[in-house]
Amino acid sequence: MKTKNSRSLENISTLRSKVSASAVGKLYHSIPISGQIISLGIVALIFSLGTNGQFLHISNIMTVLGLSAIPMILCLAVHQVIILGAMDLSLEGIVAITAVSAGLLLKNSVTANDVGLWIIPIVMLIGGLAGLVNGLLNTKLRMPSFISTLGMSWTLFGVAIMISKGSSIPLRDLRFQKVIISEFLGIPTVFILAILLGLVLYIMQNKTKLGKHMYAIGGNEILAKQAGVKVDRIKISIFGLTGMIYGLAGLLLVARLNSSAARYGNNLLFPAMTAVAVGGVSLSGGVGGALNAVIGTIIVVALNNGLVLMQINPYMQSAVNGIVLISAVALTIDRNKIGIIK
Amino acid sequence: MxxxxxxxxxxxxxxxxxxxxxxxxxxxxxxxxxxxxxxxxxxxxxxxxxxxxxxxxxxxxxxxxxxxxxxxxxxxxxxxxxxxxxxxxxxxxxxxxxxxxxxxxxxxxxxxxxxxxxxxxxxxxxxxxxxxxxxxxxxxxxxxxxxxxxxxxxxxxxxxxxxxxxxxxxxxxxxxxxxxxxxxxxxxxxxxxxxxxxxxxxxxxxxxxxxxxxxxxxxxxxxxxxxxxxxxxxxxxxxxxxxxxxGRDMVEGYYRRNEQVDPTDTVVLEVKDLAIESILEPISFTLHKGEILALVGLIGSGKEELVKCLGGSMQATQGSIYRNGKRISIKQPKHAIAHAIGYIPIDRRIEGLATDLDIADNINMLVYKKLKSRGFINKRKERDNANHWMGVVKVKATSHRMKCGNLSGGNQQKVVLGKWLSADAEILIVDHPTRGIDVGAKDEIYHHIRQLAKQGKSMIIMCDTLEEDIGLCNRMLILKDGKKVNEVSCPPDAKPAPTDIIESIV
Amino acid sequence: MQKDGIGKQPAIKRIKGRVAGLPAISYALGMLVLFIVIFAVGSATFLTRYNMLTIGNSAAILLAVAMGQVFAILTGGIDLSVGGIMSLVSVVLMKTLEPLGFWAYWLSLAVGIAAGFLNGLINSRFRIPSFITTLGSNGIFMSIAYMISIKPLSAPSSSFGVLDIVNGTTLGIRNIMLLGVLIFMLFFVIQRYTITGRNIMLLGSNEKMSWLSGVDIFKVRTIAFTLSGFGAALAGVMLASNLYSGYPTLGTVYILNSIASVVIGGTAMTGGAGGVLNTLVGVMVMSVINNGMNIIGIDVYAQQSFLGVLVIIAVAISFDRSKLSVIK
Incomplete structure (x- = not known):
């Protein structure tokens, strides 16, 4: 599988040519996400020096892993669309609506509903339907995905607030929260869930026809179509799948806090996009995969955790993320492919 | 078998x-x-x-x-x-x-x-x-x-x-x-x-x-x-x-040959040892005032790249360009424009026109500075300038506010021509002037090219067919595999036969 | 060759076929009239003088930010950082009002212009798509606002006099509305009567041709985003003065609202078509919808959903698909 993963390195070719000759270079190439691992190493080094080793303490590492779980799931969702070369900004809206639906359908203190475990397929269905609309707007109405999904996000967020009447809905079903905050062999269960999802997507991307065709579309949509790839159908399914995963993330957010509100959807898009870019998934499409999404999220979460540990003004975090996002995109984007930069 | x-x-x-x-x-x-x-x-x-x-x-x-x-x-x-x-x-x-x-x-x-x-x-x-x-x-x-x-x-x-x-x-x-x-x-x-x-x-x-x-x-x-x-x-x-x-017979009078004028002796552009690595070997030539110079060669002969260097959309790796005897450097299209060199591209819709905008916008785009009064663009001057050049190049349109996307190929080409004339371009690089234009409009374009030469404009042309090149130009440069292989003069009464030229091209 | 990109577009073709030939602004005007009629019928208070003034007040602020946004969109880009710029500017204004007095306005505007310039620079020089650039820089601007003050800042009562530049009245008309008119005129003149404005239109219409015709596309793009920052800064100071306070999330809703105004007015997301006049109508539509919905008692958030749908519809109608070979 070495070859597939070397995609993520494509765009740091200058760095690559410098190191490729040496033995270190060989090692660098044999590991699929070396560049990102090095970044993580640098982040870890800086913060462990800055916090006298506190950063690398096992308990902090587990905290970072636990914190990274939900962002990771979101990143795993959105990176799929980005591999297609499209964009999905509907994340916050879909998470908000699924979170609110989960809150109202599980045993809660506002309505009489209690769907129990059925909630899992229900949130996936809601998210999936929203994703499907995104896909249809992009392929059938031929609208640029970044604006249609932005519109979707606003629409769904508004709907979420309406049906929740703008307030939080406390849950009375503690089972979900128990699973979320539990640990398995000392590792947060929710992190394991995220990794499992990553694994499923990894297999899908590398071992199935759908995965191969996704990359073909991301590489060049016109050529892929010529070769017989069913472009529209795949785009719609991936948008739908992405929506389903947003739905899962919405449920997990609700479970973790044992209550639900539309505002749980707020401020999720930005870290997810940063993780995608930092992980080496190129915004121009066709490059990078689930592994990149996983490591990208860990880097971003570790970075923010480190800033907290070093007692840096918490509001500086979004500035740091903004700078990291812009620089990561600057490094990974293939400017020849998108032609004119708008 | x-x-x-x-x-x-x-x-x-x-x-x-x-x-x-x-x-x-x-x-x-x-x-x-x-x-x-x-x-x-x-x-x-x-x-x-x-x-x-x-x-x-x-x-x-x-x-x-x-x-x-x-x-x-x-x-x-x-x-x-x-x-x-x-x-x-x-x-x-x-x-x-x-x-x-x-x-x-x-x-x-x-x-x-x-x-x-x-x-x-x-x-x-x-x-x-x-x-x-x-x-x-x-x-x-x-x-x-x-x-x-x-x-x-x-x-x-x-x-x-x-x-x-x-x-x-x-x-x-x-x-x-x-x-x-x-x-x-x-x-x-x-x-x-x-x-x-x-x-x-x-x-x-x-x-x-x-x-x-x-x-x-x-x-x-x-x-x-x-x-x-x-x-x-x-x-x-x-x-x-x-x-x-x-092999097509040359039609007498076609290409408006009778209107051809002899160029003056003034050299307006001189190219010395211009070369592009692995594409074009050092080439030198001159262009005179009022001259129509045709560049002839197959795909890969380097002629396309040569004109791109003159227009500023590509850079030569060595050599120099002299304009009216002074050495100039062209690194970007705007430099070429500053030296009154205009480029009429092969693909009008992509490189020559803003099809969303109207005729006036397109004709005036290079000369807004001249259309200002008291610091702002003056609508009346804008309209007058557009109408003037529309008249000169005979654009058929209902008004200067008509969208360029709705014009026919021939009229679009005339708008592009009008744009450069309005900017006082003295040297025009004309890349396939009649591509995708119907016969009647072609003849008008030939007429314009002749008129411009008469007025002292110099042109470098590359045409769809060899006959067109021969018919239009005063002189032709023949390129092959990135080298200049021949230079043929084409006076109106003694145009060379296409077959003679082919010998040098292939 | 270009036609290949159009491909099949059955649904769109049908919609377009019916309304073809009308300029985009006429849909927006139609919408404006429609909503005015609906709200006038639905509520007795809608057409009152007092309510018209309320609409005018909020429209002036939205107008300023939308006037900037439209320049970013005319180049084919988008500015998602207008919210961050507005917030930052509001905080800067409130923080410096006491020591600087009237000069605080100039400082705040300068901050907004610098922020927009930065966006333009990153977008054009580093060649990063504007929606990523501005998504990132929005976070940066908000962070800076937070670093200046986490809590909302109120205008010190000693400086209320200074705020009269926005809140006062001149010849019986509220200054904020006069400002709105002035801002519209300023941006209108920039778009229609300056070379920069014309070059922005050219760039949005055909970037390659613009470059071949000697337009400095880096400079023009940077100026477009600087203008967007300027518009956001104007809106930021107007809103902060109006509220007598500034805080780091003040501008957030204006990201959506400014983009919605621009596209509802009929400016194409592909750039090069539409402009300031269209956006004026778009802003009126938005202000009427917001106000009317408030009056007839529709939830604020239902309004957001409604706008989201409206934006999708407006883009679906106005987007020029023949310009892109692949819709991503």
């Missing part, structure tokens, strides 16, 4: 609005041969190809494949019938591996249930590549391959597919396959094609006649959508083919 016909066209005809692309001729293509298809731009080669790959449907006549009449709905259907095309720009996805590219959309051949067996795919890829004598690692990313290797992968893919669909004699169409290849790679390509010929038909389209002659078993010449003749490959004579391709 009698060969079996694999494809047969009977009275094949294709009409586009305003143009008859194929005039209804017969042509047979045989098994196990390399067929060279030659003709000028617009001779009908690509239309014919597109009918074979199912992208166009003929308007008349029959297309028989293996003796059966057939209608192909698209390139995938063509592939299922054993017809595959290698495109000039390539259709390999750079972000996929060789294996993935080879079997794109046929992964199910290697699937167990939902999952693809990567190892089976790689093994099959290795086998397929070896069969064609290719030493390419099937797990490399195609982005890391050379253009030649990518082309080989594409050919391998098509052959593998034809076997998948159980075709004994697949048909491979190669459109200008050698333009992106190095000398050595070209040799390898033809070696491989000659091997493939043992069990396939290869149709070759190329501007490089030497290649065609050297490698084809049979050459078919097309002209103006019609079949001219055919000849066995090895014995063919390059000049003869060129004459057959071009």
């Amino acid at each position: 009698e060969k079996k016909k694999i494809i047969e066209f009977k009275g094949i005809r294709k009409v586009f609005p305003g143009v008859v692309a194929l005039k209804g001729f017969d042509l047979a293509i045989y098994e196990k041969e390399i067929l060279g298809l030659v003709g000028e731009n617009g001779a009908g080669k690509s239309t014919l190809m597109k009918i074979m790959t199912g992208n166009y449907q003929p308007d008349g006549g029959q297309f028989l494949l293996r003796g059966q009449p057939i209608v192909l709905g698209g390139s995938m259907e063509a592939i299922e019938h054993g017809i595959g095309m290698v495109f000039q720009e390539g259709s390999i996805l750079p972000n996929l591996t060789v294996t993935e590219n080879l079997f794109l959309c046929h992964e199910k051949e290697f699937s167990k249930g939902w999952f693809i067996s990567e190892s089976a795919m790689v093994a099959e890829a290795r086998k397929a590549l070896e069969e064609n004598g290719l030493d390419i690692n099937p797990t490399t990313l195609c982005g890391n391959l050379s253009p030649a290797q990518r082309q080989m992968v594409e050919i391998t893919r098509l052959l593998w597919l034809s076997r998948l669909y159980r075709h004994e004699n697949p048909i491979l169409i190669l459109d200008e396959p050698t333009t992106v290849l190095l000398e050595k790679e070209i040799k390898t390509l033809f070696e491989i094609l000659n091997r493939i010929k043992e069990h396939a038909t290869v149709i070759l389209i190329s501007h490089r006649l030497e290649e065609i002659i050297e490698n084809s078993d049979r050459i078919v010449v097309l002209k103006d959508g019609d079949y001219v003749t055919e000849m066995p490959g090895k014995a063919a004579d390059i000049f003869k083919i060129e004459q057959l391709m071009v």
Whole structure:
């Protein structure tokens, strides 16, 4: 599988040519996400020096892993669309609506509903339907995905607030929260869930026809179509799948806090996009995969955790993320492919 | 040895609005041969190809494949019938591996249930590549391959597919396959094609006649959508083919030859030893006031790049340019414009016009500075300037506020011309001035070119046909393989014959 | 060649076929009239003088930010950082009002212009798509606002006099509305009567041709985003003065609202078509919808959903698909 993963390195070719000759270079190439691992190493080094080793303490590492779980799931969702070369900004809206639906359908203190475990397929269905609309707007109405999904996000967020009447809905079903905050062999269960999802997507991307065709579309949509790839159908399914995963993330957010509100959807898009870019998934499409999404999220979460540990003004975090996002995109984007930069 | 016909066209005809692309001729293509298809731009080669790959449907006549009449709905259907095309720009996805590219959309051949067996795919890829004598690692990313290797992968893919669909004699169409290849790679390509010929038909389209002659078993010449003749490959004579391709009688008075004026002695532009690495060898020439200079040469002769250097959209690697005797440097289009050099591009809609905007916007775009009063653009001056130049170049439109996207090709070209005239361009680089324009409008464009020369404007032109070049210019520079090979003067009463020029071009 | 990109677009073709030929602004005007009629029928208070003034007040602020946004969109880009710029500017204004007095306005505007310039620079020089550039820089601007003050800042009562530049009245008309008119005129003149404005239109219409015709595309793009920052800064100071306070999330809703105004007015997301006049109508539509929905008692958030749908519809109608070979 070495070859597939070397995609993520494509765009740091200058760095690559410098190191490729040496033995270190060989090692660098044999590991699929070396560049990102090095970044993580640098982040870890800086913060462990800055916090006298506190950063690398096992308990902090587990905290970072636990914190990274939900962002990771979101990143795993959105990176799929980005591999297609499209964009999905509907994340916050879909998470908000699924979170609110989960809150109202599980045993809660506002309505009489209690769907129990059925909630899992229900949130996936809601998210999936929203994703499907995104896909249809992009392929059938031929609208640029970044604006249609932005519109979707606003629409769904508004709907979420309406049906929740703008307030939080406390849950009375503690089972979900128990699973979320539990640990398995000392590792947060929710992190394991995220990794499992990553694994499923990894297999899908590398071992199935759908995965191969996704990359073909991301590489060049016109050529892929010529070769017989069913472009529209795949785009719609991936948008739908992405929506389903947003739905899962919405449920997990609700479970973790044992209550639900539309505002749980707020401020999720930005870290997810940063993780995608930092992980080496190129915004121009066709490059990078689930592994990149996983490591990208860990880097971003570790970075923010480190800033907290070093007692840096918490509001500086979004500035740091903004700078990291812009620089990561600057490094990974293939400017020849998108032609004119708008 | 009698060969079996694999494809047969009977009275094949294709009409586009305003143009008859194929005039209804017969042509047979045989098994196990390399067929060279030659003709000028617009001779009908690509239309014919597109009918074979199912992208166009003929308007008349029959297309028989293996003796059966057939209608192909698209390139995938063509592939299922054993017809595959290698495109000039390539259709390999750079972000996929060789294996993935080879079997794109046929992964199910290697699937167990939902999952693809990567190892089976790689093994099959290795086998397929070896069969064609290719030493390419099937797990490399195609982005890391050379253009030649990518082309080989594409050919391998098509052959593998034809076997998948159980075709004994697949048909491979190669459109200008050698333009992106190095000398050595070209040799390898033809070696491989000659091997493939043992069990396939290869149709070759190329501007490089030497290649065609050297490698084809049979050459078919097309002209103006019609079949001219055919000849066995090895014995063919390059000049003869060129004459057959071009050979059109020069119409007296056409190109407004009687209006041609002699240029003055003033040198407005001088190019000294201008060169572009691996494209153009050092070239020097002068352009006089009121002169029309034609650049003539085949694709790859370096003429396109040469004018790009003068227009500023490309940079020369060495040499110098003098304008009215002073050395100038042109690094960007705006520098050229500052020296009153204008560029009328081949593709008006992409490079010449803002089609969303109106005629006035397009004509005035270079001269807003002149249309200001008290610091702001003055609407009346804007309208007057637009109307003035619309009148000069005779744009047919209801008002200066008409959107350029709604104009005909000829009128669009006139707007582009008006734009540069309004900016007082003294040297115009005119890239295929009559491309896609109907006959009547063509004559008007010729008239404008003559008028401009009379007014002392200098022009460098590259035309659709050799006759047009000869007919319009005062002097022509002939380029071949990045070198200037000849310079021919073309006075109105003693125009050289196209056949004489061809000798230097090829 | 270009036609290949159009491909099949059955649904769109049908919609377009029916309304073809009308300029985009006429849909927006139609919408404006329609909503005015609906709200006038639905509520007795809608057409009152007082309510008209309320609409005018909020329209003036939205107008300023939308006037900037439209320049970013005319180049074919988008500015998602207008919210961050507005917030930052509001905080800067409130923080410096006491020491600087009237000069605080100039400082705040300068901050907004610098922020927009930065966006333009990153977008054009580093060649990063504007929606990523501005998504990132929006976070940066908000962070800076937070670093200046986490809590909302109120205007010190000693400086209320200074705020009269926005809140006062001149000849019986509220200054904020006069400002709105002035801002519209300023941006209108920039778009229609300056070379920069013309070059922005050219760039949005055909970037390659613009470059071949000697337009400095880096400079023009940077100026477009600087203008967007300027518009956001104007809106930021107007809103902060109006509220007598500034805080780091003050501008957030204006990201959506400014983009919605621009596209509802009929400016194409592909750039090069539409402009300031269209956006004026778009702003009126938006202000009428917001106000009318408030009056007839529709939830604020239902309004957001409604706008989201409206934006999708407006883009679906106005987007020029022939300009892109692949819709991503």
